[in-house]
Amino acid sequence: MIVHLIDGTYELFRHFYGLNRAKNGKVPRYGAVAGVLNTVLSMIADGATHVGVATDHVIESFRNRLWGGYKTGAGVEPALLAQFWPLEDSLRAMGVAVWAMVELEADDALASAAAIASRDPRVEKVCIWTPDKDLSQSVRGDRIVQVDRRSNAVRNAAGVRSKFGVEPELMPDYLALVGDAADGYPGIKGIGAKGAATLLTRYGKIEDFPPEVLGEQRPLALLFKELATLKTDAALFDRVDELQWRGPAADLDAVCERFGISGISHRAAKAAKLI
Numbered sequence: 001m002i003v004h005l006i007d008g009t010y011e012l013f014r015h016f017y018g019l020n021r022a023k024n025g026k027v028p029r030y031g032a033v034a035g036v037l038n039t040v041l042s043m044i045a046d047g048a049t050h051v052g053v054a055t056d057h058v059i060e061s062f063r064n065r066l067w068g069g070y071k072t073g074a075g076v077e078p079a080l081l082a083q084f085w086p087l088e089d090s091l092r093a094m095g096v097a098v099w100a101m102v103e104l105e106a107d108d109a110l111a112s113a114a115a116i117a118s119r120d121p122r123v124e125k126v127c128i129w130t131p132d133k134d135l136s137q138s139v140r141g142d143r144i145v146q147v148d149r150r151s152n153a154v155r156n157a158a159g160v161r162s163k164f165g166v167e168p169e170l171m172p173d174y175l176a177l178v179g180d181a182a183d184g185y186p187g188i189k190g191i192g193a194k195g196a197a198t199l200l201t202r203y204g205k206i207e208d209f210p211p212e213v214l215g216e217q218r219p220l221a222l223l224f225k226e227l228a229t230l231k232t233d234a235a236l237f238d239r240v241d242e243l244q245w246r247g248p249a250a251d252l253d254a255v256c257e258r259f260g261i262s263g264i265s266h267r268a269a270k271a272a273k274l275i
Contacts, residue, residue, distance in 0.1 A: 001122055002048070002050070002127060003051075003113075003114075003123055004043060004051045005114060005117075005127065006040065006051065006053045006054070006129045007106055007107075007110060007128075007129060008036065008053040008055035008106065009055050009056045009059075009084075010131070011039060012032050012080070012087055013032075015031070015032040016031075016079075016083070018035070028261075029079075029260065030259040030260060033261060034261045034264065037090055037094060038263075038264070040091070041264070044271050045267075049275070050240060050244050052096070052237075052243045054099045054113070055087065055100050055101065057085070057101055058073070058102045059072055059073035060072050061101070061103060062104070066223065067185055069184045070227065071182065071183050085100075089255055090255055093254075093255040094264065095246060095247055095268070097243050099113070099234075099236050104231055104234055108230050109234055110128050111135065111137070111231065112232050112233060112234035112236055113236050113237070114126045114138045116236065116237060117243075118143060118144055122240065123143075123240060124143075125142070125144075126144045127147050128144070128145070129147045130148075131146075131148040131149070132182075133164075133175070133180075134180070135230070136155065136160045136163075136168055137169065137228075137229070138168070138230065139155065139156060141156065141157050142156045146159075164193070165194070165198075166196075170200050172228040172229040173196075173205050173206045173225055173228075174196050174197065175224070175225075176188070176206060176221050176227075177195075177196035177199070177200075177206070177221060177224075178191065178193050188214065188217050188221050206222060206225055207222070246275070247268070247269075252264070252268060253265045
């Protein structure tokens, strides 16, 4: 079987801003939710059998206590923030496994789900649907891969090495050194992408760097590495079978009606006939 893990936060952002550009801001209140639901249903119609979606129910996590500049929901449009819980409710009604994260982030859920699924010998491949470079650390050979929907590119371990110059396991170290503007930490002054890749290739993880390489910036680098390292031990599910899509729940019609979303129930029912 192939397990598909979807970054619901990214998908909601993608559909929200895509719709606003296409419709010049004149979109239904829950238009982005409808977009994500249709995307997931399209995957199911194309043969996806085991699916899980992770969302940032609250756009903060334990990392905000570690670094004051870490990302929050500040600056995110209220109309977008207001669509998170309707998305989660709608996905559940559609019969899809949903992990709405509060203390951890959606990225942690995806990394944890990939780790759990990969331990099942029946799983041939785990596809993590997000362009977020944080998730590159979860890639393993050709078995756990990252899929970028924008370019339809599939990134395996060789792809991570080609793009960043380091092994997937060293991506937290790489991000610690170069920083991640999207997550709100700057990296180590004077070290760029090429320099980071060179150092990590030569010495391995930051903890193994000779003291003189980072000097007084070493504690900061280790803090940024902690921010960049995704949790893989979130207890999301026990068995991969829990991710198998078995059709919509009985309340899907009512949920879609509540949010003014049309067409989903019909598509879900049609997809259910194929399983």
